[in-house]
Amino acid sequence: MSTSTLPPFPDDLPVQDLLVIDYKLLKAGDKSQADALWTAATTWGFWYLKNHEAEDFVEPMLEMGRDTLALPFEEKMKYWQGNKGDSFGYKVAGATYADADGSTDLAEFINVSKDDALAYPNVVHKVYPPTVNVRMKDAVKPFIQSCAKSSRVLIDVFNQKLGLPEGTLAALHRTEVECISESRCIKVPPPPKDTKVALGQHTDFGSISFLVNRLGGLQVLVPNGGSGEWKYVKPIPGYAICNIGDTLSILSGGILKSAVHRVVPPPGDQRQFERWSLVYFARPTNEVYLEALSNQSPLIAQAVQSSKDKNYTPGMTAAQWFAKRQTQHRTDGDKVRSIIRYFIPLKSHFLDRVLKAT
Ligand SMILES: O=C(O)CCC(=O)C(=O)O
Numbered sequence: 142m143s144t145s146t147l148p149p150f151p152d153d154l155p156v157q158d159l160l161v162i163d164y165k166l167l168k169a170g171d172k173s174q175a176d177a178l179w180t181a182a183t184t185w186g187f188w189y190l191k192n193h194e195a196e197d198f199v200e201p202m203l204e205m206g207r208d209t210l211a212l213p214f215e216e217k218m219k220y221w222q223g224n225k226g227d228s229f230g231y232k233v234a235g236a237t238y239a240d241a242d243g244s245t246d247l248a249e250f251i252n253v254s255k256d257d258a259l260a261y262p263n264v265v266h267k268v269y270p271p272t273v274n275v276r277m278k279d280a281v282k283p284f285i286q287s288c289a290k291s292s293r294v295l296i297d298v299f300n301q302k303l304g305l306p307e308g309t310l311a312a313l314h315r316t317e318v319e320c321i322s323e324s325r326c327i328k329v330p331p332p333p334k335d336t337k338v339a340l341g342q343h344t345d346f347g348s349i350s351f352l353v354n355r356l357g358g359l360q361v362l363v364p365n366g367g368s369g370e371w372k373y374v375k376p377i378p379g380y381a382i383c384n385i386g387d388t389l390s391i392l393s394g395g396i397l398k399s400a401v402h403r404v405v406p407p408p409g410d411q412r413q414f415e416r417w418s419l420v421y422f423a424r425p426t427n428e429v430y431l432e433a434l435s436n437q438s439p440l441i442a443q444a445v446q447s448s449k450d451k452n453y454t455p456g457m458t459a460a461q462w463f464a465k466r467q468t469q470h471r472t473d474g475d476k477v478r479s480i481i482r483y484f485i486p487l488k489s490h491f492l493d494r495v496l497k498a499t
């Protein structure tokens with residue numbers, strides 16, 4: 142369904158106002174855009190990005206997602222991400238808790254590793270369904286390259302504003318080095334009547350997320366000093382929604398804000414439609430040790446000093462922390478399920494389906 146035939150986002154909901162950054166101007170060195178980006182990233186942790194240069198790849202990527210997630214369940218499970226901390230591949234709906242009441246998420250994903258897309262047809266981490274492979278060259282690879290390039294421009298602005306030596310953050314995000322960066326295509330079916338949350342509240346793990354969605358449902362909790370109220374982020378046709386993830390927040394000693402967000406059922410008449418979104422997660426390279434870069438920036442040192450209660454050193458590398466985070470909210474990692482699985486020698490994906498249906 143094209144954007145123009147979808148029902149509009151209702152106009153009577155609490156919406157978070159966000160700044161619009163013009164990527165074209167930012168890339169050309171425009172100072173006012175860099176200042177606005179800094180304000181957005183240090184205040185809300187979210188902003189819109191226009192003229193982002195990935196426009197031509199959005200529809201082919203969504204088509205890849207539609208074809209892939211329409212495959213039979215058994216076929217998709219051949220590319221399952223597993224439940225041991227890996228993300229690349231297929232994520233089953235219901236694999237994570239969505240709410241404190243124990244309800245589970247409704248979102249299916251197909252995640253493609255940046256390394257696999259750039260190396261294709263060579264395999265670095267994982268193989269993907271034919272529906273992905275046929276679009277690797279013309280959609281997945283150029284989409285990932287475009288987002289990796291724009292995230293690098295944004296990262297360079299943050300580097301300069303944080304007073305870090307030139308190229309410090311870029312060196313932690315080198316495209317040619319193996320990392321956990323990935324593209325994600327998400328499908329949320331029209332939710333059952335009593336659904337409150339479709340994808341549970343979280344912060345993004347990585348450095349910068351680049352998101353395109355068409356239906357409402359994304360909600361954000363504004364960091365420090367916000368109202369404490371969930372606000373919708375209204376999709377704007379042609380614009381990407383970008384946000385800071387935990388890694389950049391840690392490296393900057395909390396100066397860059399990683400905001401909590403979630404996905405609820407699309408509002409109003411939008412609720413009866415499938416919700417599709419597309420993300421690129423720019424993440425640091427695997428061996429980056431996560432800590433505030435206080436030794437390289439007085440601004441960061443000062444920020445860490447003035448927030449002593451916060452821990453900016455998880456004591457592990459980016460890849461280790463990511464694996465830990467990936468397993469945290471999984472429904473197939475809890476004790477009851479493990480016990481059932483021990484006694485019922487079924488293949489785990491069939492069991493997942495059974496447990497999800499109960
Ligand atoms: O689908 C959306 O609008 C947001 C998805 C998201 O937050 C995520 O995948 O981390």
Ligand SMILES: [Fe+2]
Nearest residue numbers: 343344345402
């Ligand atoms: Fe997210």
